[in-house]
Amino acid sequence: MTKPERVFGRAREWEGLFRFVAGKGPVTGQNGAALGVVSGRRRQGKSFLLQALTEAAGGMYFAATEATEAESLRLFTEALTRYTREVVDIPPRDWNDAIILLFRAFRDRQVPVIIDEFPFLSRSSPALPSIIQRELGPGGSGRQSRARLVLCGSAMSVMGGLLAGQAPLRGRAGLELVIHPFRYREAADFWGITDPRLAVQVHAVLGGTPAYRYEFTQGDVPADLDDFDAWVIRTVLNPQTPLFREARYLLAEEPEIRDPALYHSVLAAIASGNSTNGGIASYVGRKSDQITHPLHVLEDCALVAREPDLFRSGRARYRIVEPLITFYEAIMRRRWPELEIHRAERVWGSVRQSFLAQVVGPHFEMLCRDFAVDADQNLYGDFPAEVGAGTVPDPARRSQIEIDVAVLAAQEPGRPRRVLSLGEAKWGEVMGRAHLARLERARALLEGKGYDTRDTVLACYGGSGFATDLTSAAETDPKILLVDLDRLHGYTQ
CATH class of the missing domain: 3.40.50.300 (P-loop containing nucleotide triphosphate hydrolases)
Incomplete structure (x- = not known):
């Protein structure tokens, strides 16, 4: 056939x-x-x-x-x-x-x-x-x-x-x-978007769900980056379009969800950056054991994913799988009465910075992890066996280093676990030598904990480009990888 x-x-x-x-x-x-x-x-x-x-x-x-x-x-x-x-x-x-x-x-x-x-x-x-x-x-x-x-x-x-x-x-x-949503590169092709910055922002709102392209937006695609704000206002923030209430319906359609208020609060906690069990419980105002069941239900409904911390055993973070739900919980839900009476322009003007920080930033980190998953053995020196985020404790400085994109090789019996890459992703910030220094510190700490970091690639994923000191360092050191938006979308190697 x-x-x-x-x-x-x-x-x-x-x-x-x-x-x-x-x-x-x-x-x-x-x-x-x-x-x-x-x-x-x-x-x-x-x-x-x-x-x-x-x-x-x-x-x-x-x-x-x-x-x-x-x-x-x-x-x-x-x-x-x-x-x-x-x-x-x-x-x-x-x-x-x-x-x-x-x-x-x-x-x-x-x-x-x-x-x-x-x-x-x-x-x-x-x-x-x-x-x-x-x-x-x-x-x-x-x-x-x-x-x-x-x-x-x-x-x-x-x-x-x-x-x-x-x-x-x-x-x-x-x-x-x-049947999963289209992945970010395929979604950009489906929408006919060739500007990678625009593609990331559209994907951060609607993800790779095919129905949103024609049935829910009537084929309305932002003409260019300058049209993005107007496109958000006339589609997802417009009470006259089916997208406006879609996030609510996604939750209501699940038969296992019997207390929508609690589940919306849990999702709002995750969308606000509270990704651990304790953080979610604190935001919702419940004890940790009282939100275990709602989290399991959301996982079974494929609305939330539990992702383990690659460097801290027993610790995990929760991530909302459907971007439109993140957008609703972080942007729309708290301003719903205003949006219902067609105040979208005023609302969007006041929440756009929150959109970039709470929605696009974390979404960009997720796309960078997807990029690493698809990497061949030449990019990191071997095929990635496990890709995720991780936290590296720094006892001497009484702090911890957040690794946005950690790439591990397959575990080999009797050998230390090889760290293929440690990466940091920044959407709205030009990345410089300081970001690389943080990754170098994390690499040294992991080596002290028994990981094999001899060939670890230090990767900077930049949505706003790289400073001269960082690009100069990458030109002389093959173990420094810079990934911009063009490379993320496969336009350059």
């Missing part, structure tokens, strides 16, 4: 879907139904991609809705009848009958059968995953079928639980595909 031209990117995802549809069943060398699970947050293009797959492969696509079990069964049977053009003599009484009917209808057709928004069905019919598991197992109707059944959904806590732990479908899936 050739990927349709209308599907931007997603080459790896399309290849995985193709292999799943074209492959053999669960028993090697024999036919049989196979199960795939596709998940991802809303607006990422899952349905668009799967609809293109069914068209290319001649499959069946059924989108569930919020309905009772009886209505869902009726809608599903009607969809199956339209596809097979075979009238069902006895309508299924329940999902036991419906799943058997499904597998029997595809005894001679090896095509994808997509059930989209599966959480709507499992919510009203909790036994449905167990029924599918039974029919895929020995003696089930799936053993005589060639259907490639794909369950898709956006409720990440529900979809993640389908194949986890003791779940009925655990071990049954031949495909487990998560």
Whole structure:
């Protein structure tokens, strides 16, 4: 199957879907139904991609809705009848009958059968995953079928639980595909933005969610860097656009979130720079153990990521995964009443500096870590095995050094852990020799703690350029790496 031209990117995802549809069943060398699970947050293009797959492969696509079990069964049977053009003599009484009917209808057709928004069905019919598991197992109707059944959904806590732990479908899936937002370089191409400074700022607001490009902004792209402020005002801060309330809806759509006020406060804490468990608890006004559950729920919903400190065991930081939520919590939420009455220009003028410091700055650090993840062995001397942020204690100065981009090699038994690179990222500050000196101090401290730092590359990631003393040092020392915005986006090497 050739990927349709209308599907931007997603080459790896399309290849995985193709292999799943074209492959053999669960028993090697024999036919049989196979199960795939596709998940991802809303607006990422899952349905668009799967609809293109069914068209290319001649499959069946059924989108569930919020309905009772009886209505869902009726809608599903009607969809199956339209596809097979075979009238069902006895309508299924329940999902036991419906799943058997499904597998029997595809005894001679090896095509994808997509059930989209599966959480709507499992919510009203909790036994449905167990029924599918039974029919895929020995003696089930799936053993005589060639259907490639794909369950898709956006409720990440529900979809993640389908194949986890003791779940009925655990071990049954031949495909487990998560559709992520476009990465920052791909997002810039998708938006048609070639100015790297503009691309970073747009990505800091909307990330790589495909739906925001056309459906939510009607194709409105900032013409240039000078148009960025006006673009923010006429799109995300405009009460007449769907983007205005989108961040709220992203939280409300998750079924596991039952106390929105608490969860918004937790997200606001992270957006304000309180990234540790203790810092979040202090901001929210709760004890640390009282926010453990909300943080776990936000992780399960793929709205928050827990990232370990690479140099301090047992310590971790939390990061909001969706940029639009960060923008909402840091910029919009506290000025919501004014924005609702169309005071966007006045609000934006007063919060723009906060946007650069609280939103763009941390987002730029995250992009620099993504840059390091994609690096080949030539950039840091070896392939990165682990990339993240870290804190290096400096007891002599009673302080600690924050490392924005730490790159570690794979752990080798009996050898000290190799530090491939230590990096600092600054968005609105020209980087100079003082920034390099801080990295040199961190390298010496890590060497004293038993790390292998002999070949460590000291990297400065500058959103506003570099001072002459730093560029001169980099010209004479191959272990000093300077990454500007052009290099970050792959425009230069």
